[in-house]
Amino acid sequence: MKKIGVLTSGGDAPGMNACIRAIVRCGVSPKLDIVGIRRGFCGVLEKDFVNLNPRSVANIIHRGGTFLETARCEEMKTQGGIKKAVEILQQEGIEGLITIGGDGTFRGAAALVEAGNVKIIGVPGTIDNDVYGTDYAIGFDTAINKALDALDRIRDTAESLQLPFFIEVMGRNRGFIALDVGIAGGAEDILIPETETNIEELCLTMKRNFEKGKKSNIIVVAEGDDAGGVFKVAQQVWERLKLEYRVCILGHVQRGGSPTARDRILASKLGAASVDALVNGMSGYMVGELKGEIAFTPLKETWEKWKELDSNLLQLIKVLAA
Numbered sequence: 001m002k003k004i005g006v007l008t009s010g011g012d013a014p015g016m017n018a019c020i021r022a023i024v025r026c027g028v029s030p031k032l033d034i035v036g037i038r039r040g041f042c043g044v045l046e047k048d049f050v051n052l053n054p055r056s057v058a059n060i061i062h063r064g065g066t067f068l069e070t071a072r073c074e075e076m077k078t079q080g081g082i083k084k085a086v087e088i089l090q091q092e093g094i095e096g097l098i099t100i101g102g103d104g105t106f107r108g109a110a111a112l113v114e115a116g117n118v119k120i121i122g123v124p125g126t127i128d129n130d131v132y133g134t135d136y137a138i139g140f141d142t143a144i145n146k147a148l149d150a151l152d153r154i155r156d157t158a159e160s161l162q163l164p165f166f167i168e169v170m171g172r173n174r175g176f177i178a179l180d181v182g183i184a185g186g187a188e189d190i191l192i193p194e195t196e197t198n199i200e201e202l203c204l205t206m207k208r209n210f211e212k213g214k215k216s217n218i219i220v221v222a223e224g225d226d227a228g229g230v231f232k233v234a235q236q237v238w239e240r241l242k243l244e245y246r247v248c249i250l251g252h253v254q255r256g257g258s259p260t261a262r263d264r265i266l267a268s269k270l271g272a273a274s275v276d277a278l279v280n281g282m283s284g285y286m287v288g289e290l291k292g293e294i295a296f297t298p299l300k301e302t303w304e305k306w307k308e309l310d311s312n313l314l315q316l317i318k319v320l321a322a
């Protein structure tokens with residue numbers, strides 16, 4: 001293999017730059033030409049390529065976002081788009097591709113593997129951490145730390161004013177961010193899509209908390225929770241308890257900023273392993289990390305198999321909010 005491409009696709013995640021850097025620098029010794037593809041699969045279809053060398057990835061390890069930029073490419077969901085992408089990669093002599101992103105990215109990658117003779121390795125990069133086959137995706141650790149920082153600040157004001165706060169975090173249709181942030185931030189409760197939300201029970205918990213002398217009630221709500229969004233939850237609680245409250249949606253603040261050490265290290269390890277895998281002829285797999293060891297999972301399983309939340313943490317949240 002002489003030439004490989006690298007792209008980032010879907011929502012950006014802090015640590016993607018560190019991963020691209022690792023891929024480029026690990027490609028030096030097997031003498032690979034590395035092509036950066038801008039704006040994900042859209043960049044393949046538009047031939048938006050840039051040659052990368054170890055110097056072109058200098059001073060990016062500490063930067064959030066992705067310097068290759070990213071996109072969600074609708075054309076890649078069509079047979080025509082996939083055919084066109086395979087043809088362009090062949091014309092350009094790109095024999096291998098490393099795709100960094102989440103399940104949408106891996107669906108595109110799997111379709112390409114099936115359609116042509118390009119070899120592809122996926123690397124999990126999503127703050128949602130909802131990809132099967134890796135304990136952590138690149139960006140998750142940074143996102144939970146950004147959200148935690150915000151929650152800690154909110155606690156100061158919540159306690160001073162003795163007001164309940166409903167804080168919405170990202171995670172799409174999963175509760176990984178909410179669960180970890182709730183535990184680390186000492187939330188009184190968390191509402192996540194994986195468990196049914198019972199507003200009556202939540203009200204009872206909040207009422208008891210105030211009766212126990214708690215000054216604040218911090219409720220972390222995952223954006224995908226089945227109760228219909230943080231404002232709806234807050235409104236329903238207000239209708240029952242008539243307690244003044246505040247709502248805070250953390251939004252994209254969670255996705256930006258300098259990656260944590262953990263994310264930079266994970267990104268570097270997975271970037272290196274993805275180059276190794278391609279050079280050794282592997283294709284159609286995502287490289288992740290399970291219990292500290294590099295692990296390969298067929299791309300299709302990354303979105304078809306269900307990644308479990310830590311059930312111990314789910315239990316703990318109730319106990320620790322005593």
Ligand code: F6P
Pocket residue numbers: 011102126127128170171172223255
């Ligand atoms: O998948 C990452 C993510 O940040 C989700 O948590 C969120 O639901 C979504 O992307 C937001 O997408 P956008 O940046 O397009 O608004």
